[in-house]
Amino acid sequence: MTVIKLLLIIVAGIILIHQVVMRIVRRFWHFPAPAFISHVLDSKLRQRVQPPERLMKWSGIAEGMTVLDLGCGSGALTIPYARAVGQDGRVYALDIQPDMLALLAQKLAQPDNKGISNVLPIRASAEDLPFADNSLDVVCVTTVLYEIPDPQQALREIKRVLRVGGYLAISELFMDPDYRLKSTTIKLGLQAGFVLEEAFGNLWAYTVRFTRLEAI
Numbered sequence: 001m002t003v004i005k006l007l008l009i010i011v012a013g014i015i016l017i018h019q020v021v022m023r024i025v026r027r028f029w030h031f032p033a034p035a036f037i038s039h040v041l042d043s044k045l046r047q048r049v050q051p052p053e054r055l056m057k058w059s060g061i062a063e064g065m066t067v068l069d070l071g072c073g074s075g076a077l078t079i080p081y082a083r084a085v086g087q088d089g090r091v092y093a094l095d096i097q098p099d100m101l102a103l104l105a106q107k108l109a110q111p112d113n114k115g116i117s118n119v120l121p122i123r124a125s126a127e128d129l130p131f132a133d134n135s136l137d138v139v140c141v142t143t144v145l146y147e148i149p150d151p152q153q154a155l156r157e158i159k160r161v162l163r164v165g166g167y168l169a170i171s172e173l174f175m176d177p178d179y180r181l182k183s184t185t186i187k188l189g190l191q192a193g194f195v196l197e198e199a200f201g202n203l204w205a206y207t208v209r210f211t212r213l214e215a216i
């Protein structure tokens with residue numbers, strides 16, 4: 001019993017030190033999450049902590065919508081989004097890293113996903129979005145915002161491309177080294193001129209949903 005307790009304390013200590021060190025490093029050194037973390041993004045544990053169905057409900061995604069999965073990574077959420085919007089909707093899967101988009105392409109090529117034809121992968125930066133003004137229904141930013149060197153610029157771009165009445169859903173996971181508190185995300189969204197619709201979840205996994213009221 002004592003040995004098990006000791007082991008648990010050691011494991012918890014290692015995780016804590018790892019988290020603290022990673023968070024300090026990430027505050028000063030910005031780089032996109034490497035493609036090998038797709039194992040974590042696609043893991044069963046992640047799906048349990050941040051189930052795609054719950055994220056979609058909180059983000060306001062519905063059939064027929066045009067959704068931007070900004071910083072889509074390996075596509076852990078892109079595929080559920082594509083199924084939810086259906087054939088009348090579309091999902092732009094945008095990422096800055098070709099390696100991540102290659103993983104998404106592999107996923108789309110799997111037999112289970114053969115029927116999905118409404119995903120459009122795009123390599124671009126969140127700070128310079130290749131979309132027309134007022135053209136998107138929902139922009140989902142999941143464990144991405146605080147990885148972007150200039151999050152304010154990304155929010156300005158999102159505001160430009162989101163239609164009036166559309167949703168910006170920013171979701172964060174505590175285990176992400178770039179994680180910031182819900183209150184920080186709310187403050188940043190309001191500063192960028194979005195209107196707060198609702199905040200969901202808890203310290204470990206949350207979504208803040210904003211909307212855009214005024215026309216550009």
Ligand SMILES: C[S@@+](CC[C@H](N)C(=O)[O-])C[C@H]1O[C@@H](n2cnc3c(N)ncnc32)[C@H](O)[C@@H]1O
Nearest residue numbers: 032033041071072073076095096097125126142
């Ligand atoms: C932690 S992953 C999250 C992936 C996905 N959203 C998910 O939740 O499974 C962060 C992703 O954001 C992308 N990213 C980082 N900075 C970016 C930027 N400036 N523009 C576009 N994508 C970016 C990274 O390449 C990476 O794929």
